[in-house]
Amino acid sequence: MNPITSHSGTTGPGNGAAAPTRSAASFHNVTQVFGDFTAVDGISLEIPAGRLTTLLGPSGCGKTTSLRMLAGYTQPSSGTIYIDGEDATRLPPERRGLGMVFQSYALFPHMTVAENVAYGLKLRRLPRAEQTRRAAESLDLVGLGHLARSRPRQLSGGQQQRVALARAIAVRPKLLLLDEPLSNLDARLRVQMRAEIRRIQSETGLSVVLVTHDQDEALEMSDEMVVMRAGRIMQQGAPASVFGAPANRFVAEFMGYENFLSAPDGTTLTVRPEHLHVLPSSAAEGHHADLRLSGEVLDLAYRGVDVLVTVAAREADGRDVRLICDVRAGAAADLHRGDPVDVVAPASHVIALRP
Known part of the structure; x- marks a missing residue:
């Protein structure tokens, strides 16, 4: 059995009518307004557990704002966010049980790879032996166990990205959030890391939300795609259904x-x-x-x-x-x-x- 597990529950996309009990997270009529600008405009969205969901769209469509609200880094102007069936709208980030990987990997240069991966476990005051064990398991999962004693500066961009991924997985999150995690890699590494993230999600059963503007990335990696424009959801569904039957001209143009x-x-x-x-x-x-x-x-x-x-x-x-x-x-x-x-x-x- 894989040592890293996600919370249970599976569901398809819903209509946001009631509090979810079998989804990883959901948005119920969520709006985010900054001054005169509406970044997210009344979206309702179910994020199925144990699957990889992609928020896809051009810059300014509201996908990153949605992810930040889910992570707790910004509060919605209105609406409710549920995580694992519980109202998490006002919970601080550290109490949401989430893992996150950013565009910049935010690794500590003075720490070893293993120490970086164990950092979140240390903050949670886990016993040192448990920290060491989980860090080793996570590094093995991303194929970097042999680099545990290396420093971040000794790693390639792809390896640093995998260390950041291992650090997020080590805390056994309810939900793993990925904010454009491949944007700093060259084309060849991006293709490799798509397959790597997809493999890790499949092996662990983690619930994952990935933000990207790259339709090829979304098509290749997603179980569920959510196409956004101007703060609203234009279409949601499996990659084949969105690609094969775009709902409107915006989605069609965005899908090529x-x-x-x-x-x-x-x-x-x-x-x-x-x-x-x-x-x-x-x-x-x-x-x-x-x-x-x-x-x-x-x-x-x-x-x-x-x-x-x-x-x-x-x-x-x-x-x-x-x-x-x-x-x-x-x-x-x-x-x-x-x-x-x-x-x-x-x-x-x-x-x-x-x-």
Whole structure:
């Protein structure tokens, strides 16, 4: 059995109607106002236990403010926050039983790695032998047991990040909060640490809330995604459901949809670049498609295995539209700027968006 465990309970996203008893935490109509600025605007959110939940959105959307309210570093202007079924709205941070990893790892340079990891345990006045045991277990979990006697300055950025993670896990938190923890790493290390955090969460069963602006990071790591904009929740669900069926244009654009069209009834339609096929006009007549637009190739951007083809087309109502099509390099070999083409897609890949 893994020595590090989380509090029990599982639940899916709820509607915030009643105090939760089987979730790690929840927000009930929570608002945070700073002067004339509303950072978080009446959100209700369930954070399921034993899963990794991502708060995702652009800068200023309210995700970090939400995390800080959950951690107790700022009090909501109104609403209620529950942690492990208990009202924690006015509890100070040290009484919430949470672990947190920041963008800056905040390691003590004069302490060894093991001493850094044991620091929270020391503050909790655990016996020294228990501090040593838990610190060793946590370092082994993140693969750094062999560096227990090293100093932070002797570690790489990725190793320092894992030490900060081990320190947060060592206190056996009810909930682990990660505030953009990978933003200071280079691209290769970020990819490695995504898998590492995902592995640790899976092995321990910890309830984790991760704040990020990186949709790839959220898609790869999350059990549950919460997309925010201007202090409100735009969409919540499993990564596949959010990515495959964005609720509105903001979510679609944030998730990488680039093509937006108008249906005859005024509904906005969207389709991803990789779901559009580009056919020379001379070869398109016998090709059945639910969506078909005629146009002209404006640009081709070679990217190795694929080519981004930009097409200037015209919708049925006469409006001009630019389409971005992600085409395999072999299929784009005979395309040139100025070629007349048809852009087609099956109905299964065309999504109607809510206003």
